[in-house]
Amino acid sequence: MTDWKDNEPIYLQLRQRVIDQIISGGLAEGALIPSIRQVAAQHRINPLTVSRAYQLLSDEGLLDKQRGQGMSVAAGARARARQTERQRFLSVEWPEIARRIRSLNIDARALIATLDDGGAPNEPH
Amino acid sequence: MSLIDARGLRKHYRGMRAGDVCALDGFDLTLEPGRILGLIGPNGSGKTTALKAFLGLTHLDGGDMRVLGLDPRRQRKALMTRTGYIADVGTLPRWMRVHQLLDYVAGVHPGFRRERAQAALSHTDVRPDSRIQGLSRGMTVQLHLALVLAVQADLLVLDEPTLGLDILYRQQFYDRLLSEFDGERQGILITTHEVREIEHLLTDVVFIHHGRAVLQAPMDDLAARFLRLGVGPGEAAAARALGPISERHSLNGIEMVFDGRARSELEPLGPVATPTLPELFVALLGENR
Numbered sequence: 001m002t003d004w005k006d007n008e009p010i011y012l013q014l015r016q017r018v019i020d021q022i023i024s025g026g027l028a029e030g031a032l033i034p035s036i037r038q039v040a041a042q043h044r045i046n047p048l049t050v051s052r053a054y055q056l057l058s059d060e061g062l063l064d065k066q067r068g069q070g071m072s073v074a075a076g077a078r079a080r081a082r083q084t085e086r087q088r089f090l091s092v093e094w095p096e097i098a099r100r101i102r103s104l105n106i107d108a109r110a111l112i113a114t115l116d117d118g119g120a121p122n123e124p125h
Numbered sequence: 126m127s128l129i130d131a132r133g134l135r136k137h138y139r140g141m142r143a144g145d146v147c148a149l150d151g152f153d154l155t156l157e158p159g160r161i162l163g164l165i166g167p168n169g170s171g172k173t174t175a176l177k178a179f180l181g182l183t184h185l186d187g188g189d190m191r192v193l194g195l196d197p198r199r200q201r202k203a204l205m206t207r208t209g210y211i212a213d214v215g216t217l218p219r220w221m222r223v224h225q226l227l228d229y230v231a232g233v234h235p236g237f238r239r240e241r242a243q244a245a246l247s248h249t250d251v252r253p254d255s256r257i258q259g260l261s262r263g264m265t266v267q268l269h270l271a272l273v274l275a276v277q278a279d280l281l282v283l284d285e286p287t288l289g290l291d292i293l294y295r296q297q298f299y300d301r302l303l304s305e306f307d308g309e310r311q312g313i314l315i316t317t318h319e320v321r322e323i324e325h326l327l328t329d330v331v332f333i334h335h336g337r338a339v340l341q342a343p344m345d346d347l348a349a350r351f352l353r354l355g356v357g358p359g360e361a362a363a364a365r366a367l368g369p370i371s372e373r374h375s376l377n378g379i380e381m382v383f384d385g386r387a388r389s390e391l392e393p394l395g396p397v398a399t400p401t402l403p404e405l406f407v408a409l410l411g412e413n414r
Contacts, residue, residue, distance in 0.1 A: 040304075042300070
């Protein structure tokens with residue numbers, strides 16, 4: 001069984017997993033994605049939940065229906081998925097991170113500077 | 126047409142000492158094709174009596190019921206050709222060998238597709254010449270499932286199907302069940318105490334308590350209707366003013382479940398989530414058990 005977050009519908013979490021896979025290259029453009037039955041059985045979730053996630057991804061132009069053989073990652077999906085995720089980062093994740101930075105009193109500039117050398121920021125004094 | 130349409134079912138058992146026991150007290154349930162319905166309730170709530178009634182295995186004292194459009198008591202034979210049933214007490218003839226059992230079922234059941242059962246068993250450790258009494262509990266359940274799923278059934282009734290199975294067999298059970306499920310035509314009615322194990326599988330849920338359906342709803346409706354809010358001591362009074370149906374104190378602070386409040390009303394007070402089915406059951410029925 002899979003652990004799902006309890007604050008977001010599962011079909012949206014499934015959609016997010018597919019998007020993450022497309023962005024990381026785990027699912028290449030043109031690759032067939034697992035069938036609805038496979039995903040439902042593997043995660044023990046309702047097939048309708050899986051088909052809802054796939055439908056959404058298809059509406060967003062990230063998946064193509066292959067006649068008679070399921071669905072595949074659409075051409076150009078990776079660039080489009082990145083664009084969607086950038087939007088989501090800025091509107092959903094970043095405000096949350098910013099709130100956390102403020103509540104912990106972290107030096108935001110020092111934090112940003114670590115992005116260039118890839119290390120961890122020093123403790124603020 | 127609904128697969129199951131039951132209205133106002135009543136059933137009394139004559140009690141030994143405490144007088145009559147009301148197992149079903151005006152129980153309603155509807156199951157449509159393509160749906161997977163979980164019947165959830167504590168021991169003695171009437172679950173098993175309800176399942177028996179749907180299968181024509183028990184006499185009722187009242188109510189109206191159609192299963193696959195049939196009267197389960199009078200048309201039981203016709204009903205059984207299109208119904209699959211797995212019970213925790215399900216037994217198979219222990220003295221038979223597996224291939225003999227397949228011969229037997231093929232002989233008595235017109236809808237049985239032997240090659241499907243054999244294909245299913247080929248993925249297991251159950252061999253055609255195994256004697257049934259020599260099979261482990263898990264293997265027996267696999268054999269049972271292979272037989273039941275090889276029947277072209279419109280209705281599957283599963284009563285505690287994974288009781289006593291280890292984690293591996295459980296996964297295999299649900300794997301098989303879901304990969305064979307026909308979402309156009311079939312419906313599944315399932316009861317289990319391992320509610321967390323099936324809650325994402327369900328499209329619908331019925332809570333049964335003292336022989337009544339206290340809640341029947343699609344899972345999507347539950348998610349829209351019920352929300353769990355975690356609050357700190359500072360927000361507790363404001364949250365209570367919104368009328369939670371339950372409140373409990375936990376490591377996460379105070380958790381309240383609300384019925385019919387908008388997410389936007391609760392979010393300013395703390396993190397909002399969808400309650401699990403066990404949480405919801407306790408929230409709705411915890412106090413009047």
